[in-house]
Amino acid sequence: MPELPEVETVVLSIRDQLVGQKFTNIDVRWPKVLFNFSKQDFINNIVQRNITNVHRRAKFIVISFAEEILAIHLRMTGKLYFSNGKTDEKHISAIIRLDNGQQLVFEDTRKFGRFYYYPSQDFLDEKLGIEPLGDAFTAAWLIENLHCKKRMIKALLLDQRLIAGLGNIYVDECLWQSGIHPETKSNKIPKKNISTLRDSIRNTLELSITARGTTVVNFSYLNGKSGKFSSQLHVFGKDGQPCAICATEIKKKRVAGRGTHFCPSCQKKRY
DNA sequence: CCATGAACCTGGTCGC
DNA sequence: TGCGACCAGGTTCATG
Known part of the structure; x- marks a missing residue:
């Protein structure tokens, strides 16, 4: 479900209540939610350990202890939130209890x-690419790393090993803003457009974080509250509607295995 | 190396 | 109202 801005929003919403606390127990309701460890491992290694930090890396929520980390990936429909009482929702995968009586709930329909x-x-860093909001993500870096590869730009931007945090919504938005057709081979994109793309990625992610992310349809990941960036989308979910720049009808087609929205006029194919 | 499709899951929407 | 087809903010694996 969430991309970088949504994960960042979740981190900001739970950080203060977690740092300095300790977990006391975990109630696992969907066993596969624990990917590479068991409930007993959690009890042996995590329970009663001081939580030193909570931050985001790519689309992972990282809860840090001394050295070790508990990383949580929400994938498509995961929600992570604090709940005081009722934990009878239908799709709860796990509930982690804290020593202050709070409960951290992981709800995940799919x-x-x-x-x-x-x-x-x-262990996360070795598989993940650059943080698009970090200082190292410059136009020069992006030009170099796109020109040395010849894959479709959409597939490349979705590849977390190159840039970590982008997903289907923001890739479509940023390609539209920079006038690049999603199927363009990365080595064929002019430097000027790549520079625009870099700025577009920055601005879009930052604006979205400010708006507390994007909420699609009625789906909310923030304990009922929804992100407000949806109103600033230009192409995602806009197929059949006129392009905000040239009024040409926005099209949708499958690219890199994903539903892809673009303006056939503003985003000409380059080979 | 690259593109594609299936798999993992559940639920919402659309057309008939 | 009911039912099947298709789609979904992600990632990984097998295949050609």
Whole structure:
């Protein structure tokens, strides 16, 4: 479900209540939610350990202890929130209890979400690419890394090993903003457009975080509250509607295995 | 190396 | 109202 801005929003919403606390127990209702460890591992290694930090890396929510981390990936429909009482929702995969009486609930309709336990964050970093909001993500970096490859730009932007955090919504939006057809081979894109793409990625992610993310349809991941960035989308979900720039009808087609929205006029194919 | 499709799951929507 | 087909903010694996 969520991309970088939505995960960041979740992190911001739970961080203050977690840092300095300790977990006391876990109630696992969908066993596969624990990807590479068991409930007993959780009890032995995580329970009663001080939570030193909560942050985002790519689309992972990272809960840090001394060295070790508990990483949570929401995939398509995962929600992570605090709940005081009722935990009788239909699709709860796990509930983690804290020593202050609070309960951290992981609700996940489609059950794709996973918890990972690693000795350090290096285990995540070695598989993940650059953070698009970090200082190293410059136009020069993007030009170099797109021009040395010749894959479709949409597939490349979705590849977490290159840039970590983008997903289907923001890729479509950013390609539209920078006038790049989603099927363009990455080595054929002019530097000027790549520079625009870089700025577009930055601006879009930052604006979306400010708006507390994007909520599609009625789906809310924030305990009932929904993100407000939906109103600033230009192409995602807009097929059949006129392009905001040229009024040409927005089209939708399958690219890199994903539903892809674009303006056939603003985003000409380049080979 | 690259593109594609299936798999993992459940539920909403659309057409008949 | 009911039913099947298709779609969904993600990632990984097998296949050609």
